Each structure stands twice: as structure tokens, then as C-alpha cells.
Amino acid sequence: MPRWSGGLQNVAKVTNHRHGKPAKVQIRQNVLDAVGRDVQVFDAFAGSGEMHREVWRKAGGYVGCDQKWFRDERCAYVADNRRVLRSIDLAPFSIFDFDAFGSPWEQMLIVAARRAVRPGERIGVVLTEGSMMKLKQGGIPKALGVAAGLTGKLSGLARWRDEIIERAIGGFAHRIGCAVDRRWQAAGKSAAQVLYIGLVLTGVSDAVERAADSDSRREETFAGLS
Numbered sequence: 001m002p003r004w005s006g007g008l009q010n011v012a013k014v015t016n017h018r019h020g021k022p023a024k025v026q027i028r029q030n031v032l033d034a035v036g037r038d039v040q041v042f043d044a045f046a047g048s049g050e051m052h053r054e055v056w057r058k059a060g061g062y063v064g065c066d067q068k069w070f071r072d073e074r075c076a077y078v079a080d081n082r083r084v085l086r087s088i089d090l091a092p093f094s095i096f097d098f099d100a101f102g103s104p105w106e107q108m109l110i111v112a113a114r115r116a117v118r119p120g121e122r123i124g125v126v127l128t129e130g131s132m133m134k135l136k137q138g139g140i141p142k143a144l145g146v147a148a149g150l151t152g153k154l155s156g157l158a159r160w161r162d163e164i165i166e167r168a169i170g171g172f173a174h175r176i177g178c179a180v181d182r183r184w185q186a187a188g189k190s191a192a193q194v195l196y197i198g199l200v201l202t203g204v205s206d207a208v209e210r211a212a213d214s215d216s217r218r219e220e221t222f223a224g225l226s
């Protein structure tokens with residue numbers, strides 16, 4: 001098992017919730033506290049606004065995005081998030097929330113390609129990783145394969161899910177020019193076996209440092225949900 005360490009107390013408190021909501025809330029709160037409450041959040045899968053009500057409303061700014069329109073006070077794009085992420089200026093946002101039903105990696109790769117992070121700058125990324133069903137069926141979401149650097153036809157990928165996600169996080173960090181400084185994670189216990197992951201990343205000054213740092217996990221937290 002990986003070398004999980006600090007921050008455990010924050011997520012471990014919420015291990016018994018069937019739906020994972022307490023862990024999702026706690027992870028977002030941890031990321032907001034670590035990056036700074038005055039920052040702006042881009043919530044790419046904004047939904048009905050549960051995470052906004054619980055955490056993101058406390059941030060300095062918030063812009064959501066969802067294919068569906070929800071009648072509430074939030075400022076939000078009603079559109080496919082891939083079009084929006086490819087179109088708008090991402091520089092004002094320091095936290096990106098990818099609470100997808102399935103795989104969030106296509107959206108994450110767009111952000112990695114378009115959001116320049118200055119050396120020393122901190123950003124937060126929160127994701128719900130739901131690729132396990134596809135991996136069990138013998139496939140891999142294309143963007144996850146790209147982020148993880150996996151090419152060719154591969155079989156039995158479900159067994160390697162955790163390693164694939166590690167590689168994909170490292171690949172994302174490398175592409176966006178950052179090192180992973182902090183990480184919180186909780187595992188759902190439903191058949192979908194989703195992972196809830198919060199990352200704090202810091203911009204690094206050159207590619208060599210970036211590659212080295214992205215492979216190391218300095219602080220990580222893991223909690224299973226029952």
C-alpha cells in the first residue's frame with residue numbers, strides 16, 4: 001500500500017457514510033483551507049450545488065458549469081464543460097472541481113494544457129474518479145490512458161487501477177507544471193468503487209524538477225468508506 005500520512009484525521013472522521021458526501025465535503029474543505037479561502041473556484045461538474053452549499057460558497061469566488069440548468073443563485077455556465085474549459089480564461093481560478101460521474105481526465109487534461117501555473121503558485125484540484133467499471137470491462141477512458149502514459153492494447157487493467165491513477169496524477173502534475181504537495185483521498189464502497197481525491201499542487205520552475213517531484217507523494221491521506 002502507498003505511504004499515506006498527514007491529514008488523516010480530517011477524512012477518517014467520515015468513513016461510515018454510504019454515499020461518500022462527508023468525505024467529499026471534508027476533502028474540499030481541506031483543499032480550500034490549504035490553497036486559501038480568497039481564491040476563485042471553477043466547478044466543472046457543478047450539479048445541483050451540494051458542494052457549493054457545503055464548501056465552495058466560502059471561497060472568494062465561484063463559477064460553476066453543468067450541462068443542466070439549476071434555478072439558484074450560483075454563477076454558472078450551462079454548457080458542456082469541455083467547450084467552456086477550452087474557451088474561457090482559466091487564470092483567475094485556483095481551484096478546479098471535477099466531480100464527474102465517470103472519468104474526469106479529459107477535462108483535467110484541458111486544464112493542464114491551458115492553465116499556466118507560475119513557480120511557487122498554489123492550485124487545488126478535486127476529482128471524483130469513477131473509471132473502475134470501464135477498467136473492469138477491459139477498457140480504459142482514453143484521456144485516463146493519455147494522462148497515465150499508457151498506450152497500446154492492455155488487459156486486466158482493473159487490478160492496476162491504483163497504479164494507473166497514480167500515474168495519471170503524476171502525468172497531470174507534470175503537464176500543468178506542478179509538484180503534488182498535499183493529497184487527501186477516500187474510497188467509496190459501492191460497486192462503482194469511486195475514489196474521491198483532493199490535491200494541492202505548487203508550480204515548479206523547470207521540467208526536470210517537475211518530473212522528479214510529480215513522482216513523489218509527500219503527504220497523502222487515504223480513508224475507506226463503508
Ligand SMILES: C[S@@+](CC[C@H](N)C(=O)[O-])C[C@H]1O[C@@H](n2cnc3c(N)ncnc32)[C@H](O)[C@@H]1O
Nearest residue numbers: 045046047048049050051066067079080081099
Ligand atoms: C456528480 S454530479 C455533480 C454534483 C455536484 N458536484 C454537486 O455538488 O451537486 C455530475 C454533474 O455533471 C454534469 N455533467 C456531466 N457531464 C458534463 C459535461 N461534459 N459538461 C458539464 N456538465 C456535465 C451532470 O449534469 C451532473 O449534474
